[in-house]
Amino acid sequence: MxxxxxxxxxxxxxxxxxxxxxxxxxxxxxxxxxxxxxxxxxxxxxxxxxxxxxxxxxxxxxxxxxxxxxxxxxxxxxxxxxxxxxxxxxxxxxxxxxxxxxxxxxxxxxxxxxxxxxxxxxxxxxxxxxDLFNLFVFLEIVGLVSYALIASSDDGRAAYGALKYLFLGTTGASLYLIGVGYALVATGTLNMGDMATELAAVGYTDPLVQAAFGFILIGFMLKIAIFPLHTWQPDAYTYAPDTVSAFISALVSTTAAYALIRIAYDVFTVDFFAANPLITDAVLLVASVSIVVGSLLALLQTELKRVFAYSSVAQFGMILAAIGLQSETALFGAVIHLVGHGLMKATLFMGAGVLASAYGAQTVADYAGLAKRAPITSGMMAVAGLALVGIPPSIGTLGKWFIALGAVEEGSWGVAAVIFISTLLTLTYIGRLLETLYFNQPATTDDETGVVGDAGDATDDGSIVADGGDTERATAGIDDVAPVATERIVVVVVLALSTVALFGAAGLFAEFLDPVFGRFFQ
The missing domain is CATH 1.20.58 (Methane Monooxygenase Hydroxylase; Chain G, domain 1)
Structure with a gap:
């Protein structure tokens, strides 16, 4: 059953x-x-x-x-x-x-x-x-629907972001399909397990096998948004409706990264990397550049959604680095980081959506003083942001720690150093957000009409009910706060707390992954 x-x-x-x-x-x-x-x-x-x-x-x-x-x-x-x-x-x-x-x-x-x-x-x-071709079919379903959902916003810029994603996403899928075609020619099969056996028989240094992996890798780098093939992601994440931004930022690139892990280790296997050290070095170099450049680009942004979008470029660079390290420890960290990234980005984009709906906050500067007016949402964004940095206790700590540890075990000190530098850069832009939320004053503050708490559901007469704040003052007819449904805030709280709760789940992940990694690294 x-x-x-x-x-x-x-x-x-x-x-x-x-x-x-x-x-x-x-x-x-x-x-x-x-x-x-x-x-x-x-x-x-x-x-x-x-x-x-x-x-x-x-x-x-x-x-x-x-x-x-x-x-x-x-x-x-x-x-x-x-x-x-x-x-x-x-x-x-x-x-x-x-x-x-x-x-x-x-x-x-x-x-x-x-x-x-x-x-x-x-x-x-x-x-x-x-099955590799069946994977292409689902990859196209995900891509085509994502383009449509991103463009579902009334903002004309969403159509632009969707169109850019369509061009680059279709290119990535086409490159993947070319790679699968080369692999089919070399092995005569599309089944992942069967292809792994046939690739070993053909030889991992065969130019056809190398070309197959190269096209598959570049295709997925486009889908995952690895620098410099990331340019579709910031516009797609920024201009899509808040619901869509939260969903695709948490899952679309995450699932593509999972597929690359599956193909690299279940189909081509660690023996392919061992037989092709130049490919391994290229993967680690591209991953390291993506980690640093993604973090720097996130640091330079003023619009919060773009900050989170560029941070994904850096985070998925770490996943790619873990793939290239051929380390069970690093790959273990990569899987944990995939889960953590999904939860953290869903929390951050949802929290940004709540504050944008309630207060019209779009840029980092718009967040000045919002922690006093929306303490719950701001607090949960702080929790998810610190998890993104890798501050314990959080699942973000586990993912980065095991990837960096795997790099050290394999003697790749450069990758470990790059992860450390990225962590400092992430701390810088998340710290800037927290400073703005908690310590900066808004450009115009009216204490008589200030709101303490998150904007909540509107009552039957249309007034705003504060979530955890002063109801009397919150219902006094505030012009600059729009009502936000309570369940939106509850979801943000639950997801943010889950990133903390999973800090103690390393043993649970190990129990699930030991049989899989036993097959990958046999």
Whole structure:
């Protein structure tokens, strides 16, 4: 029964994506309930899968499902193990959280919720497939839906960001497909497990094999947004609706990075890196440049969403460095960092959306003094920001620590130094944000109409209810604060606290990943 979870996890959101449009012919607000029902069901199934592959279930820790009963290498396999289960759980949890956050935020159209479910299904397909061409299909689903969701904002700049993403994202997918084509010519198969065996027989120094990896790597570097192939990301993240920014920043590049890990270690294996030291050195060099330049570009930004977007360039540079290090310790840190990055970026973009809705804050300067007016949201953004730096106790600490430790173990002191420099730069721009929030005064302050607390739900008469503040003063008719639904703040709190709670989960991650890494580093 457990292997049947794999197609269910993918098919459920893809098929459910039809219903917001169909029911929308009769019911104007059908989209959100359908999307939430489907996402909650997917979250339950993902939790079930995580339990099934866990060491405590007593069963096998790897499940394979042959679609339509056709076995590999001719049929398409879906694979569930500790690594894919972790990612599926992350996708499903963030999908539910963003839906709760977006109930009152929008876009509210039924078409948006259909796209949202299609994107969720595409991400789960990327996480669970064991076939390289099938991965391309899901990669395209994710890309095409992402372009549409980014452009769903009323801001014309969102269309520009989506168009740039479309051009570069399509280029990345095409390069990936070319690489898969070369690998197919070299091995005669598209199944990941079967291709790993055939590549070893062909030889890792064969020019066709090297070209295949090179095209796949560059294609994913575009999708992940590694410098200098990152230029689509800042505009896409900045101008998309807040709900979309939170979702794609947390999951789209994260899932692409997972796919690169899977291909590098499950298909090409560590033996490929050992046989091609120049490729390994190139990967580490590009990753190191991306870490430093991404951090510097984030430091130079004034608009907060762009700060977070450029920081992702640096964070995914660390993931790429972990791939090139060929270290089990570093790869362990990379997986933890993927999970942490998803949770941290979802929290930061949601928090930014709350403060933008309530106070119109867009730039770092706009955040001056907001910690006094919105202490809860500001505090949770501070927690997620410090986790992004790597301040303990947080999951961000674990990810960076193990990647840096793996670099030291492998003698790559340059990579370890680059991670340290990036951490200092991250501390600088997050520190600037915290200083602005907590210690700077707004340009114009009216103590008589100031609000203590986060903007909350509007009451029946349209007044604003403060979350944790002075209700009497909050309902006094404040012109510069817009109402924000309480569930948006609750989601930000839960996700921010999860980044702290997972600090103690290193052992849990190790239990899930030991069988997978045993196969990667055998």
């Amino acid at each position: 457990s292997d049947a979870l794999l197609p269910l996890l993918i098919a459920l959101p893809l098929l459910a994506g039809i219903f917001p449009l169909l029911l929308g012919l009769r019911f104007e607000r059908a989209g959100w309930p359908v999307a939430m029902t489907a996402s909650l069901t997917v979250a339950v199934l993902a939790g079930w899968l995580a339990w099934a592959v866990s060491p405590w279930s007593g069963g096998p820790q790897r499940f394979v499902h042959d679609l339509a009963g056709y076995p590999a290498p001719y049929g398409i396999e879906l694979v569930g193990d500790g690594l894919s289960a972790i990612l599926a759980l992350l996708i499903s949890v963030v999908a539910v959280a963003v839906l709760i956050y977006g109930r009152t935020t929008g876009p509210q159209t039924n078409a948006f919720y259909s796209g949202y479910l299609l994107l969720t299904g595409g991400l789960l397909g990327m996480a669970l497939t064991g």
